[in-house]
Amino acid sequence: MAVAVGSITLFQPFSASPASFASSKHISRHTFVTTFSPATQRSISRPYLTIVRAQRPTWLPGLDPPPHLDGTLAGDFGFDPLGLGEDPESLKWYVQAELVHARFAMAGVAGILFTDLLRVTRISNLPVWYEAGAVKFSFASTQTLFIVQLILMGFAETKRFMDFTNPGSQAQEGSFFGLEAALEGLEPGYPGGPLLNPLGIAKDIKNAHDWKLKEIKNGRLAMVAMLGMIIQAYVTHVGPIDNLMEHLSDPWHRTVIQTLSGAGS
Structure with missing residues (x-):
């Protein structure tokens, strides 16, 4: 039985060369467990890498920042509950x-x-x-x-x-x-x-x-x-x-x- 660790599963085949690892910029640091049955494991002929999109820090962990706060401003942690900065x-x-x-x-x-x-x-x-x-x-x-x-x-x-x-x-x-x-x-x-x-x-x-x-x-x-x-x-x-x-x-x-x-x- 195979076990994958991460927070969001996006399976993508990869080679074992260092260049393949270098091109993978977002690797999960959170934890989840996904198990594969032996039958499913046998159907996977190539190694797979779990890739996730890294989330930037926000004022409330787990909260998605509003679209107009994209993290480019200094000190932007996605705090705008009244939507004052939409314009x-x-x-x-x-x-x-x-x-x-x-x-x-x-x-x-x-x-x-x-x-x-x-x-x-x-x-x-x-x-x-x-x-x-x-x-x-x-x-x-x-x-x-x-x-x-x-x-x-x-x-x-x-x-x-x-x-x-x-x-x-x-x-x-x-x-x-x-x-x-x-x-x-x-x-x-x-x-x-x-x-x-x-x-x-x-x-x-x-x-x-x-x-x-x-x-x-x-x-x-x-x-x-x-x-x-x-x-x-x-x-x-x-x-x-x-x-x-x-x-x-x-x-x-x-x-x-x-x-x-x-x-x-």
Whole structure:
């Protein structure tokens, strides 16, 4: 009795030469058992190879990704339960929106943790992060700071939108006061040049899939962390370092569950 192991059976005759094995790109790593009766086994005069189609990772194992998510995008695990990206133009915009939000979240989480650590250790007299916006600075009024931020952010976002609608246009000569080389974009969403890419990482952005994947994974984690910090501040009214120190002081009784249920207060 013959036994074949795999997940999907596609029987194809093959020769025993190394070239035949080299041409078989998708070999099953899953397990199933198919048995052949002696009569059936005698009718097979040549060796057979079990070949399967390898499935890419998805956010839910075993789930078939939607057709518009074919795995070419960085961090594409087939997650689009509402079908928001079915329109190709909308999908391009959502990709850029997620990338920008991910970068803001990474900067925000790093800034919150760093300033909160300085505050808790009394190295600097800083406000808790969710009250920083209400602080009155001596060097400028709140209205002045708001206007300056509006101009700077508006300029940066306008340049980003123009590069999205017309890729490469913002690297053309005369588009940024003669400083285009310092801000030369590699592709929409990935600015380069010595100012925004001083280490020269992933200069060949078309083939930098690993770098893109690492960035979007860290960005998604940061967005979840930022949401957690917002909820944490609303419930406990303290910063994340304070929450961490409280948890470490009594790990078995100062937990998220007990804090949310009120048992830890």
